[in-house]
Amino acid sequence: MTVNRLGRTPMYQQIAVALRDQIDAGTLAPGDKLPTEADLRKEYVVSRETVRKALAILVNEGLVVSARPQGHFVRRRQPMVFRPQAEFRKRPFSPEMDAFVTEFSAEGREPRQEIEVAIVEPPAEVAKRLHIEPGELVAVRKRVRYLDGEPFNINDSYFPLSIVRDSEIMRPEDIGRGANEVLAELGYRQVRALDEVYVRMPTPEQAQRLDLGPGTPVGYHITTGHTADGKPVRVAISVLPGDRHVISYERQRETTGEES
Known part of the structure; x- marks a missing residue:
């Protein structure tokens, strides 16, 4: 997943977009566990606060559920x-x-x-x-x-x-x-x-x-x-x-x- 550090879009929004794209494409399927906060910090070289803001966007959109301490998971949808x-x-x-x-x-x-x-x-x-x-x-x-x-x-x-x-x-x-x-x-x-x-x-x-x-x-x-x-x-x-x-x-x- 690539991000543009020189662009105007904040990093947490770019991380959220990258994860959302994986969910939409099925790369991250319903029930799958997202990378840990530590893994995302390491991959994007960002702070814990930036990662948490990115994950909060996906939780608020209903795409991801938080199951602490296990982590974050793609929400299973049966509308x-x-x-x-x-x-x-x-x-x-x-x-x-x-x-x-x-x-x-x-x-x-x-x-x-x-x-x-x-x-x-x-x-x-x-x-x-x-x-x-x-x-x-x-x-x-x-x-x-x-x-x-x-x-x-x-x-x-x-x-x-x-x-x-x-x-x-x-x-x-x-x-x-x-x-x-x-x-x-x-x-x-x-x-x-x-x-x-x-x-x-x-x-x-x-x-x-x-x-x-x-x-x-x-x-x-x-x-x-x-x-x-x-x-x-x-x-x-x-x-x-x-x-x-x-x-x-x-x-x-x-x-x-x-x-x-």
Whole structure:
């Protein structure tokens, strides 16, 4: 690995680029151990602080994990495929487990989720989408979803309290048939959903819930579900760390009888 000592790019950034190139090329494969700090200091003739700054860049990018005292390792990546269009599809979920747990258990992974339910004044972005009047409260089901022991995403669903007050939605536990079906049983079947996707940096609270390192961007997916008469009854906000997700949308072209 070569560096330009006369260039304007700091040495720690050049070392980070060199290691990143090896990871991208597969020379350093997932699970491989990086050269030790001592080896990198010797190879580049730099200080310990310079090497540590280079490694910190790769850790913050999610490419490398620190496992002291063993060293630094290339992160093993098995991203979660997030499919918003699958929300309303009927699937044979088990009575004991909801869609998330069922789907990823079938893939041989270890899913779990932490659920808490609260009655709150809605955030402005939720109140606007649910057409909530000032002073009106909502119920929120807050979930952090884990795969193989790692927090993967946040899924917080908001409902007008007036329609879910005495339902299963108020219980902090899995709903096997899903909250959407509970809403339908209450007379509020969703037939249309509006999806919005933003990319930004997480809030400090979101970074803490997901145990995110500095510099990790997130996808911010907002779904608003409407009934047949246009009433919004649910706003779900998913926070998807960029280093752990692939957002997959499926589209199908509608054809006419004249097309072959």
